[in-house]
Amino acid sequence: MRLKNLLLELFFPSFCLHCQKLGYLLCENCYHGLEFYFLQNKLEEITPHFETAYLDQLQIIARFNFTLQKLVKALKYKNSKNVAPFLAKMLWRHLLIPEADLITFVPLHPRKLKLRGYNQCQEIALELAKLSNIPAKNLLEKKINNQAQAQIKNQAERLERMANLFAVREKYQNFVKEKKIILLDDILTTGATLNAASQALKKAGAKKVFGLIIGSKME
Ligand SMILES: [Zn+2]
Numbered sequence: 001m002r003l004k005n006l007l008l009e010l011f012f013p014s015f016c017l018h019c020q021k022l023g024y025l026l027c028e029n030c031y032h033g034l035e036f037y038f039l040q041n042k043l044e045e046i047t048p049h050f051e052t053a054y055l056d057q058l059q060i061i062a063r064f065n066f067t068l069q070k071l072v073k074a075l076k077y078k079n080s081k082n083v084a085p086f087l088a089k090m091l092w093r094h095l096l097i098p099e100a101d102l103i104t105f106v107p108l109h110p111r112k113l114k115l116r117g118y119n120q121c122q123e124i125a126l127e128l129a130k131l132s133n134i135p136a137k138n139l140l141e142k143k144i145n146n147q148a149q150a151q152i153k154n155q156a157e158r159l160e161r162m163a164n165l166f167a168v169r170e171k172y173q174n175f176v177k178e179k180k181i182i183l184l185d186d187i188l189t190t191g192a193t194l195n196a197a198s199q200a201l202k203k204a205g206a207k208k209v210f211g212l213i214i215g216s217k218m219e
Contacts, residue, residue: 014082017070025086026071035063037216039096045218046191051159054198055183057210059095064187064215072186072214075120084120087186087214088127097132098182098210104139105184106197107166124214125184134182139172140197165196168204177205188216 016027026034043058062068075083091097105121113119122138129136143165168176181201185194198209 033067056208060213060216068215084123085127092131100180100182103136103182166200180208188213
């Protein structure tokens with residue numbers, strides 16, 4: 001394993017995404033610049049924002065600071081797919097991966113997916129599946145575009161639209177019943193997206209939904 005890693009690095013040397021030092025995607029020094037939350041259940045911090053919380057647990061690796069932002073953005077915009085295994089290893093090392101039947105992720109709008117060519121959260125989910133032996137499935141689909149969402153002024157209408165933002169894909173409708181599911185997303189802002197995605201899973205009969213997040217923008 002070590003030899004394989006060494007060979008990989010010889011052929012694909014990487015630079016620290018934060019300080020450009022040759023070696024790892026994030027050098028040891030910059031790694032220490034991450035602000036870890038250390039295994040806290042962060043669910044209570046987001047529940048006051050919602051009428052109903054559809055999550056059963058929420059774990060977040062760290063604050064979405066400048067260093068973590070570099071990693072997430074590299075995966076999102078620069079097609080740096082080698083970042084996905086790195087972020088999955090961070091989830092594996094820093095969080096307590098719940099005992100679950102499935103791993104899924106917050107989907108992108110089909111138009112955005114076509115534009116980017118991949119869903120960065122799916123890339124991380126697939127890597128986490130390899131580490132945890134829990135299968136990753138593309139369970140959810142996004143119904144409407146977020147941009148339209150921003151133009152809705154009325155609070156009730158906004159909540160209504162949010163509740164219908166995601167749905168379990170037709171072919172998985174029966175599959176998710178009674179399942180314990182890990183729901184992955186890269187960045188948490190208010191938790192509204194994660195809660196809406198979780199709501200869709202619960203509506204289809206999921207038993208438990210455990211949210212896993214890379215970085216949080218919450219104070
Ligand atoms: Zn560095």
